[in-house]
Amino acid sequence: MTVDRPARRIAARVRVAVGVATAKAERPRNEDAVWARDGAFLVADGMGGHDRGEVASRTAIEVLRGLSQGAPTPDEARAMVREAHAAVRALPKGTGRRPGTTVTGVVLTEHDGVPCWLVVNVGDSRTYRMAGAVLEQVTQDHSEVAELVAAGVVSAEDASRHPRRNVVTRVLGGGSRDVEPDVWLLPVSPGDRMLMCSDGLTDALSDARIEAELRAADDPQEAADRLIAAALAAGGRDNVTAVVVDAAVTRRPA
Ligand code: MG
Numbered sequence: 001m002t003v004d005r006p007a008r009r010i011a012a013r014v015r016v017a018v019g020v021a022t023a024k025a026e027r028p029r030n031e032d033a034v035w036a037r038d039g040a041f042l043v044a045d046g047m048g049g050h051d052r053g054e055v056a057s058r059t060a061i062e063v064l065r066g067l068s069q070g071a072p073t074p075d076e077a078r079a080m081v082r083e084a085h086a087a088v089r090a091l092p093k094g095t096g097r098r099p100g101t102t103v104t105g106v107v108l109t110e111h112d113g114v115p116c117w118l119v120v121n122v123g124d125s126r127t128y129r130m131a132g133a134v135l136e137q138v139t140q141d142h143s144e145v146a147e148l149v150a151a152g153v154v155s156a157e158d159a160s161r162h163p164r165r166n167v168v169t170r171v172l173g174g175g176s177r178d179v180e181p182d183v184w185l186l187p188v189s190p191g192d193r194m195l196m197c198s199d200g201l202t203d204a205l206s207d208a209r210i211e212a213e214l215r216a217a218d219d220p221q222e223a224a225d226r227l228i229a230a231a232l233a234a235g236g237r238d239n240v241t242a243v244v245v246d247a248a249v250t251r252r253p254a
Pocket of ligand 1: 045238
């Protein structure tokens, strides 16, 4: 995707500051991957035998970084997620599970002249928005347990300890032929703080704790560092990644 005029216009109106932090915690390697520049802020959490998860998440990010600078429409974003799915599916399987990866994040775009966050999600990594110091989960997990909660079978409280909480129902790659990403458009509000994270963060910390850490740091890099440190201190064992993006919007240029 080439840098087009809407993308330049958005970059002129929405100033972002970004923080990125990640840790492999107790896993042998870090299978999370990140892209956080040029208007696209994405986290992918790979899975598969041996090094396949690492390759899966990086492959997805290599394709999806194409969303940066392109001011994509929702349909363009869906098409690129399908392209990433095909690229991960084309990876050699190796000896273990078929490689797969989640992806979540935001891309700056424009809709009817209004700067927007285009949110994409497949799997159980999450995108949150903090507006007015209140944290809201934007994405819905594609996981067995999230579906049980939605069906009223499992309470939200029990979900965080459920033995199958890490079983995802949609991934890029994996066994399924097609993928249906969730895509939303949210107008950018001045002062928005977006958080993209892998499940290593949300398994280790409650939403209330995540909100408290985000409030405690003005600087997005400090916020990301605090979140990772808190997850590790809480005994988090999985790879853990946090991308924090602060947005300042200037008035429409004349
Ligand atoms: Mg994980």
